[in-house]
Ligand SMILES: [Zn+2]
Ligand SMILES: [Zn+2]
């Protein structure tokens with residue numbers, strides 16, 4: 148099977164990254180986080196000749212859902228949202244008012260997303276990871292060496308946690324336990340800014356850094372705690388046994 152194709156469409160007042168993901172063999176596509184410029188997304192779908200099968204939402208902030216109504220009206224594609232973000236989703240008109248904008252309420256979601264669920268576009272499956280902290284119902288779609296993380300993780304930064312449903316400890320746990328458990332070469336597509344990789348962020352993200360041998364497994368790079376994780380405490384992620392541990396533990 149061919150790898151899925153990804154088209155990034157940066158749009159709107161918040162420079163939000165909307166993504167089209169397609170199974171190029173079948174011509175099936177989904178859209179992740181249709182923000183303000185729905186016409187741009189629909190035009191690109193037509194240009195590629197793809198059929199939209201679903202709308203996947205990483206979270207329900209205005210800049211990620213402003214185009215849901217128009218995209219659904221044009222394509223009939225069902226909308227997928229984690230239920231913990233439903234209150235936020237229903238407050239889209241109020242979110243818009245905060246910025247002096249107007250927005251209609253989006254159509255109710257058709258499907259609930261849940262941690263560990265799998266969703267697919269054509270023949271390409273993706274795992275749903277619940278990654279709260281930026282919002283309560285934030286999710287990541289991971290598969291085929293790709294991760295669509297919404298506003299949980301950015302190149303060199305993390306999502307803000309001062310908005311409704313935000314919590315810094317929760318966000319850092321999501322990043323360290325869920326996102327950093329993905330292979331280092333995984334390409335990260337964020338809700339704003341350029342793409343990055345899991346390995347690059349583990350090494351250099353100033354907010355969520357993991358140092359192998361200090362707080363991360365030497366083999367797989369996953370966070371290891373508490374210290375010491377000596378020779379009788381293999382890494383919970385990959386089973387690697389730290390060679391220099393205190394053998395008395
Ligand atoms: Zn957001
Ligand atoms: Zn955003």
Ligand SMILES: [Zn+2]
Pocket residue numbers: 364365366367368369382383384385386387
């Ligand atoms: Zn490990």
